[in-house]
Amino acid sequence: MIDRSLILLWRLRFVARLRRIRRSLRTPRGIVFFVVGCALFALWLLPSILGTSIGRPRSDPASVRAFMPLVLLAFTLAMSLLSGGKALSFSAADVDFLFPGPFSRHQLVLYKIAVTAFAALWVSLLFSIWQMRHATLWIAAFGGIWLCWLFAQSLAMLLVLARQAVTARHSPLVVRLAMGLLLALIIGGVIIIARPMFSGVSGFHDIKWQAGDSVLARIVLAPFVVLTRTFAAEHIWPDLILWAAISIAMIVALIAAILRLDSHFIESSLTATETMLARVRHMRSGGHAFGAAKPVRGLRIGMLPRMGGVGSLAWRQLMMALRGARGLLLMLLMITLGVGPMLWMASEHEGAIIPLLIMGGMWLLFILPSMVRFDFRGDLARMDALKALPLQPWAVAAGQMLAPVLVLTFMAWLIAAAVIGFAPRYTRGAAVAAIIAPAAIGLVVGLENVTFLMFPTAQTMSTPGDMSVMGRAMVVMFAKMIGLMIALGLAVGVAALVLLATGSWPLTLAAGWLLLAGGALATVPIAARLFATFDLSMDKPGE
Amino acid sequence: MDSPHAPTPIVVRDLHKQYRDTHAVRGLSFHVDAGRILGLVGPNGAGKTTTMRCACGIIPPTSGSAVIAGHDVAGDPVAAKRELAYVPDDPHLFDSLTIWEHLRFTASAYRVPAPDWQQRADDLLRQFELVEKKNTIAQELSRGMRQKTAICCAYLHQPRAIWLDEPLTGLDPRGIRTMKDSIRHLVSRGAAAVISSHLLSLVEDICTDLLILHRGQRLFFGSMEQARTERAAHGDSTLEDFFFRLTEGAAVAEPAANGATAIGAPGGGA
Numbered sequence: 001m002i003d004r005s006l007i008l009l010w011r012l013r014f015v016a017r018l019r020r021i022r023r024s025l026r027t028p029r030g031i032v033f034f035v036v037g038c039a040l041f042a043l044w045l046l047p048s049i050l051g052t053s054i055g056r057p058r059s060d061p062a063s064v065r066a067f068m069p070l071v072l073l074a075f076t077l078a079m080s081l082l083s084g085g086k087a088l089s090f091s092a093a094d095v096d097f098l099f100p101g102p103f104s105r106h107q108l109v110l111y112k113i114a115v116t117a118f119a120a121l122w123v124s125l126l127f128s129i130w131q132m133r134h135a136t137l138w139i140a141a142f143g144g145i146w147l148c149w150l151f152a153q154s155l156a157m158l159l160v161l162a163r164q165a166v167t168a169r170h171s172p173l174v175v176r177l178a179m180g181l182l183l184a185l186i187i188g189g190v191i192i193i194a195r196p197m198f199s200g201v202s203g204f205h206d207i208k209w210q211a212g213d214s215v216l217a218r219i220v221l222a223p224f225v226v227l228t229r230t231f232a233a234e235h236i237w238p239d240l241i242l243w244a245a246i247s248i249a250m251i252v253a254l255i256a257a258i259l260r261l262d263s264h265f266i267e268s269s270l271t272a273t274e275t276m277l278a279r280v281r282h283m284r285s286g287g288h289a290f291g292a293a294k295p296v297r298g299l300r301i302g303m304l305p306r307m308g309g310v311g312s313l314a315w316r317q318l319m320m321a322l323r324g325a326r327g328l329l330l331m332l333l334m335i336t337l338g339v340g341p342m343l344w345m346a347s348e349h350e351g352a353i354i355p356l357l358i359m360g361g362m363w364l365l366f367i368l369p370s371m372v373r374f375d376f377r378g379d380l381a382r383m384d385a386l387k388a389l390p391l392q393p394w395a396v397a398a399g400q401m402l403a404p405v406l407v408l409t410f411m412a413w414l415i416a417a418a419v420i421g422f423a424p425r426y427t428r429g430a431a432v433a434a435i436i437a438p439a440a441i442g443l444v445v446g447l448e449n450v451t452f453l454m455f456p457t458a459q460t461m462s463t464p465g466d467m468s469v470m471g472r473a474m475v476v477m478f479a480k481m482i483g484l485m486i487a488l489g490l491a492v493g494v495a496a497l498v499l500l501a502t503g504s505w506p507l508t509l510a511a512g513w514l515l516l517a518g519g520a521l522a523t524v525p526i527a528a529r530l531f532a533t534f535d536l537s538m539d540k541p542g543e
Numbered sequence: 544m545d546s547p548h549a550p551t552p553i554v555v556r557d558l559h560k561q562y563r564d565t566h567a568v569r570g571l572s573f574h575v576d577a578g579r580i581l582g583l584v585g586p587n588g589a590g591k592t593t594t595m596r597c598a599c600g601i602i603p604p605t606s607g608s609a610v611i612a613g614h615d616v617a618g619d620p621v622a623a624k625r626e627l628a629y630v631p632d633d634p635h636l637f638d639s640l641t642i643w644e645h646l647r648f649t650a651s652a653y654r655v656p657a658p659d660w661q662q663r664a665d666d667l668l669r670q671f672e673l674v675e676k677k678n679t680i681a682q683e684l685s686r687g688m689r690q691k692t693a694i695c696c697a698y699l700h701q702p703r704a705i706w707l708d709e710p711l712t713g714l715d716p717r718g719i720r721t722m723k724d725s726i727r728h729l730v731s732r733g734a735a736a737v738i739s740s741h742l743l744s745l746v747e748d749i750c751t752d753l754l755i756l757h758r759g760q761r762l763f764f765g766s767m768e769q770a771r772t773e774r775a776a777h778g779d780s781t782l783e784d785f786f787f788r789l790t791e792g793a794a795v796a797e798p799a800a801n802g803a804t805a806i807g808a809p810g811g812g813a
Contacts (some may be wrong), residue, residue: 004651004654005648005651005652006652008647008651009637009648009651009652012637012640012644012647012648013637013640014640016637016639016644016680017639019639019680020639020680025698091637092635093636093637093638095601095635096631096634096635096636096647096650097652097696098692099599099600099601100599100600100601100624100627100628100629101624101652101653102621102624102625102652102653103624103652104621154803172563195738263603266600266601266602266603267602267603270602295710425797434681473606517766533652535582
């Protein structure tokens with residue numbers, strides 16, 4: 001059983017979380033963030049609630065029972081294979097207080113599972129409301145999602161422990177071979193199960209969202225059929241009670257297996273926790289979310305010209321980008337392997353490439369700059385060091401923001417080269433995009449940094465259900481979007497006027513480019529001013 | 544005070560810890576009697592923290608054992624951990640809990656009964672000058688205050704074996720004085736302490752015994768008196784000279800003439 005002091009800790013932390021939310025509501029800014037967070041949830045969930053109450057048709061239970069096991073299988077596979085050791089990781093304080101504390105491994109395992117189950121209640125509540133129209137009973141939807149979440153988490157935990165058990169007994173080569181074999185089996189299994197869905201399919205709408213009837217499919221999908229039956233139960237008794245009981249029995253079996261393997265639990269947890277903390281530190285110091293925690297040694301570039309300190313700071317950020325290059329290289333590889341063939345296929349169909357390019361542009365302008373954080377955003381922990389540098393604020397601002405502009409511009413040019421290589425008919429468009437890229441990216445990076453300096457936030461582990469955190473993220477995103485839309489709108493408007501007046505495309509391009517570049521340059525003094533007034537004692541958020 | 548037949552608070556026997564390619568600790572043995580303070584010193588990467596983590600049951604040793612107050616850490620971890628306290632070099636607190644809530648949880652975990660723990664907690668807070676901060680959440684504490692909070696939590700259940708990794712980091716002069724006094728007070732009541740530190744002056748000032756580690760191996764283990772005799776015999780004027788001669792000189796293992804349990808060297812075992 002779970003030790004009573006662990007239950008006390010759990011209660012204290014829950015109360016402390018409520019206290020933190022209450023404290024955040026003491027400032028006008030905190031209230032705004034909270035209200036926006038609540039509004040966001042309301043906007044997300046209200047259509048589902050209203051939809052079911054005003055009689056919008058619900059999904060046919062039979063079709064839910066047919067396709068949902070596949071969705072749950074995909075979700076469980078993703079959680080098990082992609083979560084790494086996250087399923088076992090604890091907070092740093094847990095490691096320092098609980099691991100040397102008078103607790104058995106069983107107690108710590110059960111505590112971890114209980115905390116996970118408790119946190120999943122909130123997620124399940126939201127998802128059950130969101131997906132209500134696919135279920136007959138809300139309580140069944142809630143229970144089904146919660147049990148599915150627990151099943152996936154327990155399976156992920158079991159897989160990490162099993163891997164640790166194999167690692168402890170066998171050489172790294174054997175472990176790699178075993179993991180490769182397991183992965184091959186999973187991929188093979190998924191292909192066998194999913195193949196009948198695509199037979200005779202000519203488009204997305206023809207896909208048959210149900211698995212084949214092979215023995216393998218039935219065995220693999222059996223637990224997910226049980227979980228689906230819980231979700232889609234049409235009556236409390238016997239449907240929901242019985243299927244939920246079988247689901248609970250499956251989860252208990254997984255937990256029993258976890259407890260049998262728990263001799264590796266402490267060391268696996270410690271490794272997983274240290275990896276997670278290293279990842280958070282890496283993100284706080286400018287790395288992107290999926291970047292390597294371990295920097296690649298040996299890579300270097302020559303010192304840039306000083307330029308009032310701009311070059312020195314940009315060199316430092318570029319070195320960090322380069323040393324954390326494994327993640328960036330992975331991204332570039334994905335672009336090359338993914339975008340190229342997609343462009344080639346799309347170029348065969350008239351008009352198909354335009355949406356693809358728009359999506360690519362949006363990704364480059366909105367998603368990627370939030371991930372490549374080699375600027376003020378990654379230097380929150382080093383703001384005092386930046387403040388102490390004998391440099392003008394404008395030089396610090398320009399030096400800090402130059403590296404991500406260079407890195408992202410390089411990536412944009414790579415995509416433009418891929419377009420020219422794989423879809424030559426769009427060479428002119430790609431060339432124009434390549435010319436505009438540095439100015440547009442400079443503007444986006446500038447806005448990212450300005451909003452960051454106005455609302456500094458440290459990268460932290462996610463806290464599910466924290467309205468203030470969600471609200472803050474939304475407010476910051478809206479501020480960025482509004483700034484970007486105004487600047488882009490102005491650039492497009494002026495460029496259109498120039499085109500109307502002169503009829504010259506080069507002049508139009510030059511006008512648009514100059515406006516974007518001007519906007520980008522304008523963010524430098526704004527960021528410099530915000531940096532100069534950044535108060536370390538007030539503005540630096542808790543980490 | 545402990546009875547004369549009470550088991551030795553800390554006994555470590557033939558401890559090995561191997562990560563994939565690294566042998567972090569190699570055949571380490573030592574013990575710390577009640578009322579003694581062992582200084583655990585060694586260069587970076589010597590295996591000090593790994594030794595502490597293994598001995599406190601945070602990570603399992605590859606082989607060998609650690610026994611705390613008669614309880615084997617691997618065989619009976621809960622009983623062993625009830626008798627020990629470990630303060631890491633950079634203690635992490637629960638960000639959203641107050642200092643008092645940390646103490647409340649610790650009292651519950653170590654089964655310190657209700658009227659006692661509150662009295663002890665108040666005494667500790669007074670001793671470490673945290674009374675005014677008792678309702679402050681950990682996130683708002685300075686580095687030194689976090690360190691003091693972790694130490695208060697470690698002392699609350701009056702452990703028989705206390706392991707402190709760089710305990711003075713972040714403390715102000717008053718805090719350092721309090722820390723030293725508190726360790727002396729704890730061991731005077733029959734506990735044993737192990738202090739890992741790079742501050743040789745601290746070790747010389749407070750410790751009664753010395754263990755020098757280098758690349759996971761024991762280079763010296765004995766009392767400070769024995770260390771001083773050994774120092775004089777080799778013409779080392781300070782503990783610092785002694786430390787550098789052992790860790791950089793890589794002397795060949797020889798039995799010590801003065802009764803120190805061993806003076807080894809890399810490769811010599813201990």
